[in-house]
Amino acid sequence: xxxxxxxxxxxxxxxxxxxxxxxxxxxxxxxxxxxxxxxxxxxxxxxxxxxxxxxxxxxxxxxxxxxxxxxxxxxxxxxxxxxxxxxxxxxxxxxxxxxxxxxxxxxxxxxxxxxxxxxxxxxxxxxxxxxxxxxxxxxxxxxxxxxxxxxxxxxxxxxxxxxxxxxxxxxxxxxxxxxxxxxxxxxxxxxxxxxxxxxxxxxxxxxxxxxxxxxxxxxxxxxxxxxxxxxxxxxxxxxxxxxxxxxxxxxxxxxxxxxxxxxxxxxxxxxxxxxxxxxxxxxxxxxxxxxxxxxxxxxxxxxxxxxxxxxxxxxxxxxxxxxxxxxxxxxxxxxxxxxxxxxxxxxxxxxxxxxxxxxxxxxxxxxxxxxxxxxxxxxxxxxxxxxxxxxxxxxxxxxxxxxxxxxxxxxxxxxxxxxxxxxxxxxxxxxxxxxxxxxxxxxxxxxxxxxxxxxxxxxxxxxxxxx
Ligand SMILES: Cc1cc2nc3c(=O)[nH]c(=O)nc-3n(C[C@H](O)[C@H](O)[C@H](O)COP(=O)(O)OP(=O)(O)OC[C@H]3O[C@@H](n4cnc5c(N)ncnc54)[C@H](O)[C@@H]3O)c2cc1C
Numbered sequence: 475x476x477x478x479x480x481x482x483x484x485x486x487x488x489x490x491x492x493x494x495x496x497x498x499x500x501x502x503x504x505x506x507x508x509x510x511x512x513x514x515x516x517x518x519x520x521x522x523x524x525x526x527x528x529x530x531x532x533x534x535x536x537x538x539x540x541x542x543x544x545x546x547x548x549x550x551x552x553x554x555x556x557x558x559x560x561x562x563x564x565x566x567x568x569x570x571x572x573x574x575x576x577x578x579x580x581x582x583x584x585x586x587x588x589x590x591x592x593x594x595x596x597x598x599x600x601x602x603x604x605x606x607x608x609x610x611x612x613x614x615x616x617x618x619x620x621x622x623x624x625x626x627x628x629x630x631x632x633x634x635x636x637x638x639x640x641x642x643x644x645x646x647x648x649x650x651x652x653x654x655x656x657x658x659x660x661x662x663x664x665x666x667x668x669x670x671x672x673x674x675x676x677x678x679x680x681x682x683x684x685x686x687x688x689x690x691x692x693x694x695x696x697x698x699x700x701x702x703x704x705x706x707x708x709x710x711x712x713x714x715x716x717x718x719x720x721x722x723x724x725x726x727x728x729x730x731x732x733x734x735x736x737x738x739x740x741x742x743x744x745x746x747x748x749x750x751x752x753x754x755x756x757x758x759x760x761x762x763x764x765x766x767x768x769x770x771x772x773x774x775x776x777x778x779x780x781x782x783x784x785x786x787x788x789x790x791x792x793x794x795x796x797x798x799x800x801x802x803x804x805x806x807x808x809x810x811x812x813x814x815x816x817x818x819x820x821x822x823x824x825x826x827x828x829x830x831x832x833x834x835x836x837x838x839x840x841x842x843x844x845x846x847x848x849x850x851x852x853x854x855x856x857x858x859x860x861x862x863x864x865x866x867x868x869x870x871x872x873x874x875x876x877x878x879x880x881x882x883x884x885x886x887x888x889x890x891x892x893x894x895x896x897x898x899x900x901x902x903x904x905x906x907x908x909x910x911x912x913x914x915x916x917x918x919x920x921x922x923x924x925x926x927x928x929x930x931x932x933x934x935x936x937x938x939x940x941x
Pocket of ligand 1: 526883
């Protein structure tokens with residue numbers, strides 16, 4: 475996909491978008507020629523991070539601490555992505571050096587973490603929102619919420635300018651290095667990078683899930699249905715799958731069935747729990763109409779199941795939804811082609827890399843891609859034994875466009891590898907690595923692939939993120 479090369483002059487501040495409606499008429503082939511216009515240009519950043527999920531906040535905080543003037547754009551009204559707008563409440567693969575440890579410590583200082591296993595634990599999403607804001611402010615990150623990155627422009631093969639849309643209209647932003655942390659790889663795609671999604675060219679993809687917070691009257695009366703409640707075991711008595719089966723039996727007794735074959739209740743705090751109940755199949759993450767329908771369908775399902783349970787009375791009496799996620803959870807998005815692509819083989823071998831930014835210990839987690847699969851096998855682990863493997867820095871550097879890095883779900887990997895590295899501990903570690911490398915590249919007028927990983931480690935050590 476080629477993109478127009480736009481000169482700097484084109485953007486120079488003159489008029490804002492939308493100040494005057496141009497006279498136009500739609501063409502007969504249902505295409506609309508959007509008139510070109512001059513928009514405000516801002517050129518004050520060394521590093522621009524797009525998307526403020528676990529990967530984006532880590533990238534922005536690290537780049538700013540490393541001395542780069544850093545801007546962060548997020549389409550939602552809070553920082554944290556799936557952690558907050560998605561009401562996740564559970565963290566996997568977090569026991570790593572760097573920002574993961576700092577986040578863990580600072581969640582503890584707020585008494586906002588349960589199940590004290592350093593690798594997997596429960597956190598409170600509202601506390602997470604505020605903590606991330608504090609950390610971005612402390613680091614000096616210039617954050618703009620409610621702002622969508624909507625276009626990207628290259629000059630001589632290098633990404634130079636992005637355009638955002640918000641209540642301030644369309645605005646253009648220039649920087650020497652950009653980081654795509656949009657989860658869905660929006661920026662990489664806009665910049666013209668090659669990408670993959672799901673199992674094949676056009677999916678099938680992992681399903682979407684709408685998480686919800688609920689309050690219960692007596693959390694102790696529900697103990698046998700709540701997973702990860704004092705234990706992080708998956709199997710055996712009191713383990714996750716035992717709780718899931720007990721909860722499914724209750725749903726059946728109430729005359730309903732959840733569309734996710736492993737409906738789960740997570741503990742959050744006291745009488746607050748998180749419900750993960752549904753699966754939405756066949757939705758492409760860039761199809762706004764399909765995502766909207768899935769959002770409304772899954773929100774309705776959450777309320778339908780909650781009402782059916784409440785009618786059972788007993789421990790379910792008083793159950794009520796406190797909040798549904800603003801953003802339906804998207805597991806599978808675009809995977810932007812990088813200078814290295816992680817594959818299933820890396821997981822089988824337990825690949826070691828010289829430029830390892832993180833070691834992944836979380837296994838393959840493939841949710842059913844259809845209602846039929848969901849009935850027989852809601853989750854599968856790829857049918858092989860995964861060995862802990864390294865994510866190389868090269869998988870975070872775009873192959874087709876210079877000056878662009880990726881962090882989080884949208885890095886370069888195949889469907890199977892993505893099903894393992896995508897969890898949030900790895901997203902934070904990737905963000906940290908991308909942030910340090912982008913800052914070094916920008917401040918020394920190099921491209922990210924010209925920065926050796928050893929330099930980034932040295933920088934991370936200097937700013938206290940490595941021992
Ligand atoms: C239902 C579900 C359950 C999961 N369970 C777990 C679990 O238990 N534990 C775990 O650790 N992980 C879990 N995961 C995986 C994990 O949450 C994600 O893979 C992780 O959030 C990846 O982080 P990220 O920063 O790459 O993406 P995201 O969290 O998706 O963040 C991307 C951010 O970019 C923003 N954005 C997107 N497009 C644009 C744009 N064009 N302009 C501006 N901003 C944009 C989004 O609003 C969002 O804030 C789960 C995921 C889902 C969906």
